[in-house]
Amino acid sequence: MTGPAPLSGRQPKAVRSALAVLEEVVAAGPGVTAKEISAALKLPQATTYRLLNLLVAEEYLVRLPDLKGFELGRRAARLAVPVVTAPPTAARAVVEHLRGLVRWGVHLASFRTGQVVIVDPDPDHPPSDGALLARYPQVSALGRLLLAEQPDWHALVREERAFTAHTTRAADLDLAAVAAAGLARQCGELRADRGCLAVPVRAPSDGTLAAGLAIAGPPHRIAEPNDEIVALLRDHADRLAPLLA
C-alpha cells in the first residue's frame, strides 16, 4: 500500500490533464483556485477537483492555508533539471590564483543540485568526464565530499563500477573520516594515472556544503600527506566561501 501503484498507461487523457493542471498552477501563480484552473483548462469541474486532490495526495501540489488556493509542492521541484549558475568572476580569480601556485590541475565543483557539477575546470589539465563524476560520486574525491554530507548517502550511489584495480567498493568507504577531516582523497580509482584531493567550501552563514575545491595529480604523489597543498586548498576554499554561498 505504501508504494506507488503501477501505471497501466491506459489513461493517456488523465495523464495529459494532470500535467496540464500542474502547468496551469505554475502559470497562474500561487493561490490559484480549483474553479479558475477548471475554467482555464476547460476541464469538467469534478474532473479538475479529482485531479487536484490526487496531485495534492501525491504532494506535487499543496493547498494553501485558506484551503482554496494551490501552489507547487516540494515534490514538484524534482521534476525540473536543476540549473547550475556559473561562478562569479571574483570566485574564478581565486581559483586562478591557486592554479598559479601549484603545478597540478585545480577544479571547482558545485554541489547545489545535489550532484557533482564541475563549474570551473582547469583548462590545462581537463578533469574526468562530467557525466561520470555526476553518476559515480563514490569514486571521486569531490563526490565523496558530497556523500559524506548526506544523512543517507546510499541513496545517492545508484550504480557501482570498478574503473581501475584500485577502485574502492561503496561499502568499504570511510565517509565518517572524510566528514571529520573535511578532506577527501582518491588515488587512481577513476583513472589509473590520476589522483585527487578535495576540500569543502561551506556557506559562512549556516555552514551548508556549497561547493568543492579539488586538486588532481599523479596518484603516488596525491597519496602523500601533502600538508602544504592541503593548507593552500583550505585557504582558497575559505576565500571562496563568501563568493559562492
Added chain:
Amino acid sequence: MLRDRSPVHGLERRRLGAVDVLAASVSGAAPSAAMAAVPVIVAASAAGATLWSFVVATVLALLIAGCIARFTRRMAAPGGLYALTAKGLAPGAALACGIALLTGYGLLAAAALAGVSAYVDALLGRLGLTDGRWVPFGVAVLVGGVVALLALRGVRLAARVVLLVESVAITVLVVVFALLLVGGPIPGPGSGVASPGLGGVAAGVLPALAAFIGFEIATTLGAEARRPFRTVPRAVGITAAVAGVLYLFAAHVQVVGFADTPGGLAGEAEPVLVLATARGWAWVPVVLDLGLIMSFLACALATTTALVRVLFSLSRDGVGPAALGRTHRRFRTPHVALAVAMPVVVAALAVPVALGVPLGAVLVTLLTLATSGFLVAYLLVCVAAPVFLHRIGELTWTAVAATAVIAPILVVVLVAFVAQRPILVAVLGVIVVLGVGWWAWLRWRRPAALGGIGVYDETVAADVVGGRIGATEPRARP
C-alpha cells in the same frame, strides 16, 4: 503568508505508514468484539432480516466515510471530526462536535477497558479461579496504565502494537466463525422466524450501525501520517467496508447456526458459545475470550490515542487549558493531555465496578453513551461537508446528494437511539448543559479563540517549492 511551522507542531509530523493508519481505524471499530456480540442484538429487532440490517448499516457507514473523505482529502487535522466540522459549520457546532468526540472517545476507551476486564474475568472464571469485583477493578487499572504508557511512548509504537494485536484478534475470530459455519445449523424442529418487515430492518440498523463507531479514528492521525491525503480517507473507507464484510459474515454464521432452532438467533443469549458447545468444542470459549481481550486492548489504545489528540487540538485552538496542548519533547505525543485523560477514563469504569455495579451493565452503558456521542459527531461532519466544499468553491452534486441522504437518516437514528434509553436523556442532558456553559464562557472570555476553532496541519513554508510565496504578492480573490 505561510507560517514557518505547523500550528500542530510538537507531534511527529508525516511519519506513520498507510498500514499503521488503517490499523488505528480498524481497532477503533473493534470488529472482532462486535462480530461476537452484535448480531444477536440486531436479530432481536430484525429477526429474519438481520443480514439486511447489516447491509443497510454498512452502506450508511460508507456514506459517512465518503463525507469525511471530502475533508480528509483536503486537510489533515489531529482534532479529527471536530476540526473538519469547523471548516464547514459555525464555531458553536464545531465545539459541539468536539464535546461529542470527547464523550465518544473517552467512553469508548473506558468501554474497551471494561471489555478487557470482563473477558479476563470470564477467562479466569473458566479456569476455575474465583471472580469478584476487585479482579476487574485491578485489571482495569493495570491495563489503563499499560495503555497510557504505550500511547505516551510515541505514535509509531502505539500503532504497531495496535496493528499486531488487532490482526491476531480478527484472525482468531474469522477462523472460529468459519469452523462454526462449516458445522452447519444445530439440529432442531425448524424455526419459523417471521419476516419482520421494513420496520424491523430499520430497528435492526441502529445496533448494527453502532458496531461501526470508532472507524473514523484515522482522521486524528492526519498530521502524523505520511501522505495523509491519500492514507487517511482510504483507511476510513476500507475500515467501513472490511468491518461491514466481517459483520455480514458473523451474522450469516449465527443466523445459519440457529436456522432450525425455534426463535432463531434472536432467541439466544450467548449464540456463539451455544454453537460451539453444541459441537462439543470446549476450546472455543477460551480462544474467543483471548481474541476479544486482544481486540478490546487494541481498541482501548487506538481510542486513547485519538482522545488525547482531540484534547490537544482543543487546547491548541485556545478553547481548552493551554497545558493540554504541550507535547513530550522526545516521544512527540501530547503527554499532559494523556496524564489528565487516562485517570478519568479508568475512573469511568473502575468507580462503578468498585461500587458493585455488574461489569456487563457498565460495559453496555458506556458503549451506549459513547455511541450517542459518535452519532452526533457523524451528523455534524456530514452536514458540514457540502458547506465546506461550497466555501472553497469545489462543491459537486454528489456531495450534496450524499449529505441529503445520510443527514436525515442520522437524525432519525439518533432520536430513536436516545428515546429508547431514559438514562441517555439524563446523561446527555448534563453534557449538553455543561457544553452550553463552556460555549457561553468562551463567547464571553475568548471570542477570538472560539471564532478560529479547528486547528489543522497547515501547509508551511518548507512544503512548497522555494520562494514563490513571499516573493510575489498573494493573488487578488475574485
